[in-house]
Amino acid sequence: MQEIWVVAETYQGRLAPVTLELVGKARTLASGAGGKVTAVLLGSRVTELASELIACGADTVLVADHPELALYRTLPYARVLTDLIEARHPDVVLFGATSQGRDLAPRLAARLRTGLTADCLDLSFDKDGLLVQTKPSYGDNVMVDIVIPRHRPQMATVRPHVFPAPEKDAGREGRVEVVPVHLEQADLVARVREVIAEVEEASKLEEADVVVAGGRGMGSKENFNLLYQLARALGGVVGATRPPVDEGWIDAAYQIGQSGKTIAPKLYIACGISGAVQHTVGMEKAKVVVAINKDPSAPIFNLATYGIVGDVREVIPALIAALGAHK
Amino acid sequence: MHIVVCIKQVPATLDVRVDPVTHNLIREGTESVINSFDENALEEALRLREKFGGTVSVISMGPPQVREALRKALAMGADAAYLLCDRALGGADTLATAYTLAQGIRRLAPFDLILCGRHAVDADTGQVGPELAERLNLPQVTMVKKLECDGKTIVAWRECEEGTAVWELPLPAVVTVESKINTPRYPSPIGIVRSAKKPLTVWTAKDLDVDEDQIGLKGSPTRVLRLFSPQRTSHVEILPGEPEEAARALVAKLREQKVL
Numbered sequence: 001m002q003e004i005w006v007v008a009e010t011y012q013g014r015l016a017p018v019t020l021e022l023v024g025k026a027r028t029l030a031s032g033a034g035g036k037v038t039a040v041l042l043g044s045r046v047t048e049l050a051s052e053l054i055a056c057g058a059d060t061v062l063v064a065d066h067p068e069l070a071l072y073r074t075l076p077y078a079r080v081l082t083d084l085i086e087a088r089h090p091d092v093v094l095f096g097a098t099s100q101g102r103d104l105a106p107r108l109a110a111r112l113r114t115g116l117t118a119d120c121l122d123l124s125f126d127k128d129g130l131l132v133q134t135k136p137s138y139g140d141n142v143m144v145d146i147v148i149p150r151h152r153p154q155m156a157t158v159r160p161h162v163f164p165a166p167e168k169d170a171g172r173e174g175r176v177e178v179v180p181v182h183l184e185q186a187d188l189v190a191r192v193r194e195v196i197a198e199v200e201e202a203s204k205l206e207e208a209d210v211v212v213a214g215g216r217g218m219g220s221k222e223n224f225n226l227l228y229q230l231a232r233a234l235g236g237v238v239g240a241t242r243p244p245v246d247e248g249w250i251d252a253a254y255q256i257g258q259s260g261k262t263i264a265p266k267l268y269i270a271c272g273i274s275g276a277v278q279h280t281v282g283m284e285k286a287k288v289v290v291a292i293n294k295d296p297s298a299p300i301f302n303l304a305t306y307g308i309v310g311d312v313r314e315v316i317p318a319l320i321a322a323l324g325a326h327k
Numbered sequence: 328m329h330i331v332v333c334i335k336q337v338p339a340t341l342d343v344r345v346d347p348v349t350h351n352l353i354r355e356g357t358e359s360v361i362n363s364f365d366e367n368a369l370e371e372a373l374r375l376r377e378k379f380g381g382t383v384s385v386i387s388m389g390p391p392q393v394r395e396a397l398r399k400a401l402a403m404g405a406d407a408a409y410l411l412c413d414r415a416l417g418g419a420d421t422l423a424t425a426y427t428l429a430q431g432i433r434r435l436a437p438f439d440l441i442l443c444g445r446h447a448v449d450a451d452t453g454q455v456g457p458e459l460a461e462r463l464n465l466p467q468v469t470m471v472k473k474l475e476c477d478g479k480t481i482v483a484w485r486e487c488e489e490g491t492a493v494w495e496l497p498l499p500a501v502v503t504v505e506s507k508i509n510t511p512r513y514p515s516p517i518g519i520v521r522s523a524k525k526p527l528t529v530w531t532a533k534d535l536d537v538d539e540d541q542i543g544l545k546g547s548p549t550r551v552l553r554l555f556s557p558q559r560t561s562h563v564e565i566l567p568g569e570p571e572e573a574a575r576a577l578v579a580k581l582r583e584q585k586v587l
Contacts, residue, residue, distance in 0.1 A: 074467055099469075099486055102469065103467070105454075106421070106452075106458045106461075114548050116452075118452040119451060136557075139448065139451070140557070141341060141343050141556075142352065142557075146552060147552050150548070190468065190494055191496075192493065195492045195493070196491045196493065234587070296565075301565075303561075306564050306577055307564070308565070308566050308573045308574070314570040315570045315573065318573070319577065321574070322578045325575075
């Protein structure tokens with residue numbers, strides 16, 4: 001039987017969206033393989049979040065609640081997880097590919113002397129019950145399937161937004177187990193002085209239902225500003241590919257793609273974007289994609305639901321006008 | 328202060344494809360460079376040396392041609408370079424690489440700080456830094472965008488989901504850095520001339536006192552099953568006509584789909 005663990009991540013007293021996505025995916029994997037899903041919840045005063053993990057598909061939630069776990073630090077988190085994994089031997093342990101997961105998972109993999117695959121875009125079991133982990137490589141130009149044949153647990157970090165958020169079933173039953181936390185002095189050498197909250201517009205990009213993004217084809221900062229008018233008309237947020245960031249038309253915090261943010265809005269409007277893979281990996285989970293580009297052979301059209309072949313300087317104002325007319 | 332910087336040599340271009348028949352990787356061009364984040368790590372080390380004095384050592388694992396990358400690091404200002412080079416080390420995944428680097432770095436003791444790039448741009452894992460920290464039993468802080476050091480402790484700014492977390496750690500420690508931390512210098516002409524006289528030491532597996540079961544392919548828990556190109560199929564509906572007509576048609580479609 002496959003025992004699949006998800007290391008839950010919380011911030012400001014809430015579960016990270018990627019944690020719920022992973023619990024949902026683990027549920028699907030476990031159901032196909034006759035397995036069990038366990039979420040491990042670390043933090044301080046986090047026990048009440050366990051019910052949400054169960055509603056999303058966890059059979060068991062292990063809660064490690066301790067004041068020293070309030071803010072993420074590598075060593076205390078690694079200690080708690082090492083103790084749990086060595087005592088209970090899960091087959092698979094999954095993390096979000098977040099700043100926490102990318103820091104913690106490799107530390108733990110080295111301690112447990114096991115294999116880890118970074119930044120996965122897909123997970124499945126093969127016929128022998130091995131976890132096949134699909135990860136991008138070479139700036140997402142190549143996909144690689146990786147397995148960990150003999151070492152346990154099989155570990156992976158998974159990009160946010162690649163799996164859908166699961167439907168919550170408030171009536172689902174599961175077990176909550178509070179586990180003891182034993183930390184050593186050596187685990188506490190690092191200290192988090194403060195967390196500087198950046199409640200910037202850019203962070204709304206990842207949560208937005210509508211994103212209007214511009215690429216090199218916007219041509220100038222002045223043209224790029226058309227995107228803000230369109231975003232306003234749609235109640236959306238503006239994003240960009242790398243060239244507008246390099247040109248200084250928009251701040252790097254708004255970059256979507258491999259070296260920027262990964263988003264999954266309901267509507268994504270790509271304006272003057274060619275569709276290089278470095279960008280599209282950050283938006284390919286969008287539900288409806290509209291591409292506006294004067295080059296009909298631009299690769300972005302292959303990803304799009306609807307396309308308009310034309311000059312962004314004409315099409316965007318026309319679109320703003322059409323939206324106004326419908327209101 | 329003794330700072331050790333880990334360097335990986337990577338292809339200059341990531342423009343690679345998978346041959347649809349042989350499933351081998353087709354690389355455009357053969358030029359290699361220092362992984363860009365590792366240049367940031369080296370730059371940060373050089374700045375710390377300017378402040379505190381001391382030595383900057385650079386270390387890499389790889390085939391003989393990695394000497395070129397190490398020579399460039401020496402030209403940028405590193406004092407000594409070490410290449411871990413042996414056929415027995417080939418096929419290593421991140422766990423085996425981190426173990427091997429740790430064995431090399433132990434020979435460079437005492438050291439105060441290990442600096443690495445946040446990840447290598449080719450394999451894109453970001454795992455070696457934390458795995459190395461574990462093997463050396465040192466505290467770590469990763470993806471650092473700003474670093475301050477007083478010689479005994481470091482303060483590191485790292486981005487997290489809530490904003491920026493400011494960590495304080497005692498030295499020695501392992502730090503991996505973001506590109507925003509600095510702009511790496513170019514080697515100066517005099518730096519290039521001087522680098523020719525700087526030591527570049529090659530160590531084999533035997534020199535490193537390694538456990539054979541933990542190096543190379545044998546020491547690697549992960550196996551690559553297959554390589555393939557990302558697949559995409561097109562279902563696009565092109566809305567024809569003048570911009571006004573196309574725009575009106577688009578708004579109608581989006582309303583139909585209930586995304587507006």
